[in-house]
Amino acid sequence: MYQETPPHPMEPDFSEHPNGDSPLHTMKDGTVADNIERLGQTNPVSDESNIYCLTIVGQVEGHMVLPPQNKTTKYEHIIPQLVAAEQSDRIEGVLIILNTVGGDVEAGLAIAEMISSLSKPKVTLVLGGGHSIGVPIAVASDYSFIAETATMTIHPIRLNGLVIGVPQSFEYLEKMQERVTRFITTHSRITEGTLRELMLRTGELARDIGTTVVGPDAVQYGLINEIGGLGIAMGKLRQLISEYRSMRTGVGMTQ
Amino acid sequence: MILWSIVSAEDVYEGYGDPQHVKPLATITHQGVTMLVEPLGPGSAKIHRLISPHAADYLKAEWQPGNVIATEIPQTSIGSS
Numbered sequence: 001m002y003q004e005t006p007p008h009p010m011e012p013d014f015s016e017h018p019n020g021d022s023p024l025h026t027m028k029d030g031t032v033a034d035n036i037e038r039l040g041q042t043n044p045v046s047d048e049s050n051i052y053c054l055t056i057v058g059q060v061e062g063h064m065v066l067p068p069q070n071k072t073t074k075y076e077h078i079i080p081q082l083v084a085a086e087q088s089d090r091i092e093g094v095l096i097i098l099n100t101v102g103g104d105v106e107a108g109l110a111i112a113e114m115i116s117s118l119s120k121p122k123v124t125l126v127l128g129g130g131h132s133i134g135v136p137i138a139v140a141s142d143y144s145f146i147a148e149t150a151t152m153t154i155h156p157i158r159l160n161g162l163v164i165g166v167p168q169s170f171e172y173l174e175k176m177q178e179r180v181t182r183f184i185t186t187h188s189r190i191t192e193g194t195l196r197e198l199m200l201r202t203g204e205l206a207r208d209i210g211t212t213v214v215g216p217d218a219v220q221y222g223l224i225n226e227i228g229g230l231g232i233a234m235g236k237l238r239q240l241i242s243e244y245r246s247m248r249t250g251v252g253m254t255q
Numbered sequence: 256m257i258l259w260s261i262v263s264a265e266d267v268y269e270g271y272g273d274p275q276h277v278k279p280l281a282t283i284t285h286q287g288v289t290m291l292v293e294p295l296g297p298g299s300a301k302i303h304r305l306i307s308p309h310a311a312d313y314l315k316a317e318w319q320p321g322n323v324i325a326t327e328i329p330q331t332s333i334g335s336s
Binding site: 058063064066068070077080081084085086087099103104105108129131133153155159160176207252 | 261271
């Protein structure tokens with residue numbers, strides 16, 4: 001059983017490494033030597049974290065640039081950063097912090113799919129709100145947390161712009177809803193029936209149908225794994241990283 | 256595009272397409288990497304977007320969108336993108 005605890009990402013590790021064969025340690029030592037050579041100092045870059053933190057806040061912005069009163073998270077920033085996190089040797093886990101009001105469905109689903117297909121351990125934490133298209137992003141990780149006070153609004157998808165009053169419009173809308181619903185139900189413990197029931201509930205929201213699910217309810221419905229904050233989420237991610245490492249070491253030994 | 260949000264579409268799209276909000280961006284090559292930048296004045300620009308096939312470029316702290324970099328911007332490269 002692999003027992004080594006992962007190095008604390010925020011504290012520079014100045015101890016001697018008896019097991020200098022670890023790729024992380026070798027890389028770190030090499031960097032310090034390079035820095036002395038090039039810059040005359042040991043460690044100009046203080047952040048050597050093995051955890052990559054991604055924040056998804058405000059509107060999730062997709063193909064159209066939104067007016068400046070919107071705070072946005074842009075997919076053209078997030079997508080290559082996730083690629084870089086996947087490819088980087090240093091990064092061992094990804095922490096995704098959400099406080100979003102929703103946004104573009106295509107962009108949101110693209111981000112959710114990228115998070116779920118990332119091979120490294122990933123944990124999501126919903127703080128404040130993870131509404132609408134924030135829901136599939138929140139459930140895309142290996143393990144999800146929601147703050148006790150955070151909320152998630154489950155409501156039906158809508159169509160903007162010109163809508164032609166023909167049956168095809170309804171079928172199209174249902175198809176768009178279906179792909180979000182399917183993603184949520186396959187990546188969390190919630191059943192399709194419960195999700196639909198929450199989505200179509202009347203009398204809860206003033207200007208819409210649907211439900212505002214507060215922290216503990218999100219866990220009860222099976223949408224989110226656990227109630228928690230930053231410390232717990234970080235601890236879980238470290239645990240997943242350590243399990244992932246030992247799994248990889250185990251695979252290496254059997255080969 | 257389908258906007259799915261708790262904020263009403265009227266609030267989100269208010270002022271959409273207003274020319275005074277559209278910032279002219281320049282496409283430049285800075286240290287070998289193509290970037291979309293907003294010219295701030297002579298010799299400085301704010302990064303809006305990186306265009307690079309090297310994934311590691313997107314993790315560089317100094318190249319995060321919103322950062323100001325020191326660079327000369329050729330007049331010919333400015334245009335709304």
